[in-house]
Amino acid sequence: MVDRLHDAWTADFDEKSQKKENQLGGVDRQVERVAQASTHSDAKVIPPSQIKIPVDSAGVSKALENLQLLSRAINPRDVPDIKIASVELGPVLRWLVDIFRPSSENKVVIFDESSAALIEGPIIAGGRTILTLGPVANSEKRTALELVEPVTYEILTSKLRSTDPKIDFGNWSALRDFVVGTKKMAKLVSEPRPSQDESHKWHKQVGEAAELIKHAGIDARDWKLITLASFLFERSKDFDNAIQLLDHYAEFTHGNDRAEHEREARLEYLRERRVEWAVASALQERRGDGTVFTTTTTALAKLPSMVAARKLHRLDGAPRDKIKIAIVSGANPPWFGLDRPPDPVPVEDFLDHYGAELAQVVRALSPSADVMFVPVARRESGTFSDTDLVSTLEKLTNTDAPVILLPFGPLRGSTMAQALDRLIETGHLVVVPAGNTGDQTEFPLAGKILAAEAVGPDGRRCCYSSQVNGGLGALGELPTVDLTEAGTPTVFVGTGTGYAAAALGAIAVESIARQRTLKGTALREALINAAHAPIEAKNPPIARVVIPH
Numbered sequence: 001m002v003d004r005l006h007d008a009w010t011a012d013f014d015e016k017s018q019k020k021e022n023q024l025g026g027v028d029r030q031v032e033r034v035a036q037a038s039t040h041s042d043a044k045v046i047p048p049s050q051i052k053i054p055v056d057s058a059g060v061s062k063a064l065e066n067l068q069l070l071s072r073a074i075n076p077r078d079v080p081d082i083k084i085a086s087v088e089l090g091p092v093l094r095w096l097v098d099i100f101r102p103s104s105e106n107k108v109v110i111f112d113e114s115s116a117a118l119i120e121g122p123i124i125a126g127g128r129t130i131l132t133l134g135p136v137a138n139s140e141k142r143t144a145l146e147l148v149e150p151v152t153y154e155i156l157t158s159k160l161r162s163t164d165p166k167i168d169f170g171n172w173s174a175l176r177d178f179v180v181g182t183k184k185m186a187k188l189v190s191e192p193r194p195s196q197d198e199s200h201k202w203h204k205q206v207g208e209a210a211e212l213i214k215h216a217g218i219d220a221r222d223w224k225l226i227t228l229a230s231f232l233f234e235r236s237k238d239f240d241n242a243i244q245l246l247d248h249y250a251e252f253t254h255g256n257d258r259a260e261h262e263r264e265a266r267l268e269y270l271r272e273r274r275v276e277w278a279v280a281s282a283l284q285e286r287r288g289d290g291t292v293f294t295t296t297t298t299a300l301a302k303l304p305s306m307v308a309a310r311k312l313h314r315l316d317g318a319p320r321d322k323i324k325i326a327i328v329s330g331a332n333p334p335w336f337g338l339d340r341p342p343d344p345v346p347v348e349d350f351l352d353h354y355g356a357e358l359a360q361v362v363r364a365l366s367p368s369a370d371v372m373f374v375p376v377a378r379r380e381s382g383t384f385s386d387t388d389l390v391s392t393l394e395k396l397t398n399t400d401a402p403v404i405l406l407p408f409g410p411l412r413g414s415t416m417a418q419a420l421d422r423l424i425e426t427g428h429l430v431v432v433p434a435g436n437t438g439d440q441t442e443f444p445l446a447g448k449i450l451a452a453e454a455v456g457p458d459g460r461r462c463c464y465s466s467q468v469n470g471g472l473g474a475l476g477e478l479p480t481v482d483l484t485e486a487g488t489p490t491v492f493v494g495t496g497t498g499y500a501a502a503a504l505g506a507i508a509v510e511s512i513a514r515q516r517t518l519k520g521t522a523l524r525e526a527l528i529n530a531a532h533a534p535i536e537a538k539n540p541p542i543a544r545v546v547i548p549h
Helices: 002-024 058-064 092-098 144-162 174-190 199-220 222-237 241-246 257-285 291-300 304-313 351-363 386-392 414-426 497-514 518-531
Strands: 083-086 109-110 114-118 127-131 323-329 369-375 403-405 429-433 450-455 472-475 477-483 487-496
Touching: 058 450, 083 403, 092 291, 114 144, 127 144, 144 174, 144 497, 174 222, 199 222, 199 257, 222 241, 222 257, 241 257, 257 291, 257 477, 257 487, 291 351, 304 472, 304 477, 304 497, 323 351, 323 386, 323 472, 351 369, 351 477, 351 497, 369 472, 369 497, 386 414, 403 497, 429 477, 429 497, 429 518, 450 497, 487 497, 497 518
Parallel strands: 083 109, 323 369, 323 403, 403 429, 429 450, 450 472
Antiparallel strands: 109 114, 114 127, 477 487
């Protein structure tokens, strides 16, 4: 059963990864294959034990029923019958004398009001062990099942510890958790898929099975069990737990390169699936109050690349008063649901699509950003000229948005320079991308606007980024969400100085949120002064949030 589940889920993971690779086009990302778990399925079932009074056989059968799944994973071996007898405190002295003699007969003796058990004979590793049964759940004596269960699991734990390959669960309760969790899992997958109305209940039950297997994996320090529990948490749509398991218990890979590569690939997949599931759920709610946009950017903010960007640029992600930022590009994307119920259809217009991506970057990096979409005037063919762009910029001179993101370049010509100059004179900070030619670029009003050059997480300029005198470096590869043709949310990675400009816009917004009087030329100078010095002379200074003294 475990093999079949791993095979099915691995195939599903590979299929989704392949689709993502096909959709990514030029984005160069490689997803590693997830390994399949392996168990032995050709082993004999442990024969039922012969139990004597005061333990009833019905209780034993119930305990052994829980072991049938795992017993197939044990190497074939003749297992003698177990004789169980209860004794009072008096005969303990005789057993203490016998403990120094080798035992040739399998015995299980319950001591002292059922608080401990002596297990001895060939059936237990080392020939003899004393098992502490722990406190009774109530004031009454233990039931037959409460006596047999820990003893049986302790014997099986001992045998698994001595098999090849060795499986050490650490203690009998960890093995019990694994068996019970596996049994729950087997029952769930053997039943028909639940309806939409019953899916919440099904997810909860899968999560309960995952929780049991998780505890078993932690106690056993077994990476395969951790992986299985993570798979189950994913199926229950509990992506946080699925990710935390693989993240927190990486040491269980024991330095195995293949296991570590698979862990990293699986983590990337799960983190993106968490974003996609959150967005899909928000779309289903059909709320027109910006819930989809907020959910999307909140989920994106948890991705490692966004976390790295916030760290690089001194963005803390704390909620503050909203600051407007105008993005000159396309119209408000229908699936964001900002002013009407979301329409889950993919955005086909290039400028609309571009603006949607940049808006996500800005909000994911700065929750204070109040994004305004400013569509560029276009002709019937869908194209626009410098004249169209200048016309759009002229309408922004009276906007109350202190930051204007103009994600086009290179910007040349006297008419363009005049339009930009008017925006600057009216107290706006204009942020533009440096361009993606990889060469030195001349900008009109380079000393008044703020150009963004693309850098990597290490602060070095990306090979495609143009260079502008007075430019600041910002991370140029950041994740966004787009809808496929089927309307399915999918995470993609955007690359270019346009995304760096969006990051720089978020830095400007966050700086104003901390100091409301900081705007226009003063804001530009403050950002330049707050920038981190380049690690090498050929790289740009790294933009950082302005922290008021």
